[in-house]
Amino acid sequence: MTDAIRYETGQDQIVTLTLDMPGQQANTLNAAYRQAMADTLERLQSDKDAIVGVIIRSAKKTFVAGGDLNELSQVDAARAAAFYQMTMDLKAQLRTLETYGKPVVAAIEGSALGGGLELCLACHHRIALNGGHIKLGLPEVTLGLLPGGGGTVRLVRMLGLEKALPLLMQGRTMGVDHALKTGVIDQLASDAEDLMAKARAWILANPVPIKAWDQPGFQLPGGTPAHPNVAQMLAIAPSILRSKTWGCYPAPEKILAAAVEGAQVDFHTAEKIEARYFTELATGPIAKNMIGSWFQLNRVKAAEARPKAPPVFNMRKVGILGAGLMGGGIAYVSAVAGVSVILKDVNLAAAQKGKDYSVRLLNKQVASGRITEAQRDAVLGRIKPTGRDSDLEGCDLIIEAVFENRELKAQVSAAAEQVVVPNAVIASNTSTLPITGLASAISRQERFIGLHFFSPVEKMRLVEIIKGARTNDMTLARAFDFVQQIGKTAILVNDSRGFFTSRVFATFADEGIAMLGEGVSAPMIETEARKAGMPVGPLAVSDEVSLRLMHQIRQQARKDLAEQGVDLAGHPADAVIEQLLNEFDRAGKASGGGFYDYPDAAPKHLWPELKTRFEKPDAQISGQDIRDRLLFIQALETVRCMEEGVLRSTADANVGSMLGIGFPAWTGGALQFINQYGLKPFITRARALAERYGERFQPPALLLEKAEEGSLF
Structure with missing residues (x-):
């Protein structure tokens, strides 16, 4: 037995299992936990006749933070079979708790996220402290994953597909009131003493609990996928999903598949389906990128670049x-x-x-x-x-x-x-x-x-x-x-x-406008930008910023650099911006119209004149070229910022590009996009773009050096 799970039997013959992973601020479902839980389950089995019930609680501020991301980030295709088996073993432990034959209650005094909530779902009853600091949810989708500890299986059986799918696919966390309302937890307690008293009372009142899905004649709430209402919802779900993810994020699609397929089979088969999809995602590149950016975000949040000497000062x-x-x-x-x-x-x-x-x-x-x-x-x-x-x-x-x-x-x-x-x-x-x-x-x-x-x-x-x-x-x-x-x-x-974010953002907007100037279809530019994972297209975002402001910034830069004896090179986007401002008096959204029209009682739409004034049938290029131009130009400018010492760390580059300018989260950030692509293939593709679309795509010296060394950003 380890210190990771403390086993205490009370005078009332109720066992309290206290999760307390040594050397960690938060409990995670890592290898040490899995071994400790295996030992604990063995002891519970041998003590079964003398036990009335089990309460699971945590000694940490959180209940359980979820899976071990360090472990998850290292899973690759070569380890897929072992990872799948580990996932099935973890599910088997939760299933042993669920079918123990004695009541098991989760006493939730801190946040339970991901695998932490999945542990709670395997319990027969869930009671949480009534506190605003507690968050519950299955946020795995935000890391490019799906809930791998039976979350898709149990939540669908508890709530039905219609109510469970948003919780699984959106990854939002919720407070205890919302969790109680949705049925994710069963009770609230006013303080720790009340929490334990309610847990004991429930155990005594429910000596032999059996989950609904383990009882004969169980019916899925709201109906199976074959039920007309559910079938109607599921018929349109993939297209709604695709309109949000644009195919960039496989996790929501796999969650939908695991939930729907799992709803049509027995519990154990549903767990196998979930484990297979989980393994597929965990060994894929997008989960690696998104988990990596999570680690980098935490480093940035820790403010490592703050000078250590001055004491913390709160502005009044x-x-x-x-x-x-x-x-x-x-x-x-x-x-x-x-x-x-x-x-x-x-x-x-x-x-x-x-x-x-x-x-x-x-x-x-x-x-x-x-x-x-x-x-x-x-x-x-x-x-x-x-x-x-x-x-x-x-x-x-x-x-x-x-x-x-x-x-x-x-x-x-x-x-x-x-x-x-x-x-x-x-x-x-x-x-x-x-x-x-x-x-x-x-x-x-x-x-x-x-x-x-x-x-x-x-x-x-x-x-x-x-x-x-x-x-x-x-x-x-x-x-x-x-x-x-x-x-x-x-x-x-x-x-x-322009520092970092404004410089990189400008390359995105300018590249989209330059394509329009070349004669590329405006709807194609905007659509392919979203398909690449950008939140909005370059023409729409230029309207938001204001074409007049973009023009003024350029003029100011030209003036400042001229005073230093430097001539700022023009950009292919300049002529298009000047044409919209000077010929058509279209300065952007705040001025009533730019690349888009903004009718009062209807959604915005591209200005119809763009087609007649700019589009050329023989100038169309592939969707892949559009997507690459928009992503590569931003990644190249980020490398230049590293090269010039504007950026101080890879973490700042990746986090800043995603949070500041909406660089696609699936990439892990602008520099991780290059790492994942492979530096040498990236250089080859950048040179091909430079040959066809302009010298601005030529790879900077720092990128060439890194590739030569065989190192990554």
Whole structure:
């Protein structure tokens, strides 16, 4: 017997099994757990006649975090047979608990995710602490996997296909109230003592529990796949799924298959079906990419790049200059995190408009029952709109969020510096202008830094921290602390024009526009972008950003570089943007139309004139070429950012590309896309694209060096 599962028999002959994996912050279903559970089941069997029931609980903050991702990330085709058998052995352990003949209760005091929830589902009864910190769910799909511990088998038999499929295929976690409502758990308890008392009471009241599916005449809730209503739902499910995944993500398709096939056979056969699909996914490249990006995300969240010396500092009062969409969004997330906000614009009325953004977001949450009116009012009470610089007095942090105009940014930052506390951090939310240049507007340049938020701020998890030439360690540490304080994820980049995310994003938008200029069909460009895994097409996203803003950024870059004696090379997209702006007065969504039309009472659609003015029948290229051009150009620019020292780590590159610009999650990020493709094949394909579509696809020296060395990013 190991310490991993403590076995204690109470005076009432109820055994409590306490999961407590040594040397781990969280319990996982790893090899040590599986051995400990095998020993535990053997002891339960030998003690069976003297036992009334079993309670399973955890000594950790979480119940069980799920499978061991280190173990999963190493499974390959050569180990597939052994992995399949291990999966079946784990299922057999859960089945032994389920058919033990004595009541088994899960006492859930912390989050139970993935394999943790599957362990709970194998118990006869599930009681959870009534706490907002507890999350339950089967999030395996977000790692390119499916629930491999009987999750697809039991959940379908408990809830029926219609209710189980969204929980399995979307991978969302839920709070205990929602879990109780859906039937995933059976009871709530007020505290740990109440939890154990209710578990004991249920055991005594149910001495010989048998799961519904182990009883004669069991009927699947809602009906089998052959039932007319279920058959109708399943007939359209694959096409709905394909419209969301565009075929990039095999896991949801395998979950659907495992659930539907498993619903038509006996329990043991259903477990075999699940294990086969699980093994197929676990040994495939997409799960490897997605698990790898999970590890990298955790490294980025740990803020390893934060200077160690300065103590953690929580901002108490933040001033935001500019109450537009970005400023209003930053004010909202800051106030939600408990920070007092001074939202300043040219006058009180303009600033109030920025606060109204928070009002709208919070009112929606009140209407849906997610927060109370009192909670809404408390958040709003922390946002003070103003038109006066003097109200910024006492701010620990200033975030400038005005238009991408160097003179305007300099003016508002300098004015704010006069009234804040002496050691306040001054930050710019610029997306393109070099931080070192902007810092020259203030006297204490070591306190200046870039904090690049993404729109919409309340939904986008990433913040790009940009270190200027004179930014000191205290300023950098406080920037990291603030990003963590408001619940965002930070990557650190060195100063350059466009930094990392804006540079890479621009290549995606420009490549799509360049293809349109070549005569490629606009619907084809947009569709193939989504088929590649991008959230939206390059033409749609350019409209969101604004063609006028894209043009202004280019002009500013040309002007700045000309002053340094550098001539910025043109891009094939330039002529198309100028044509839409100058000939057709189409500047993007905010101006009423760009590449798309935006009718009031109907969904947006591509501007019909694109077909007649740009499309050429003899200029069409393959879907594969379109997809490769859009992904390769971003990956190549990411390598250039590594080469120039703008990016500091592969993790920042991969996480930043996915969270900041929507690089497809199935790839594991822009650099992992190259790793998975294979560096030498990637170089060959990049050169072929360069020959056909332009020198911008030529592989950078760093990529060639890595390939020569035989190393990966």
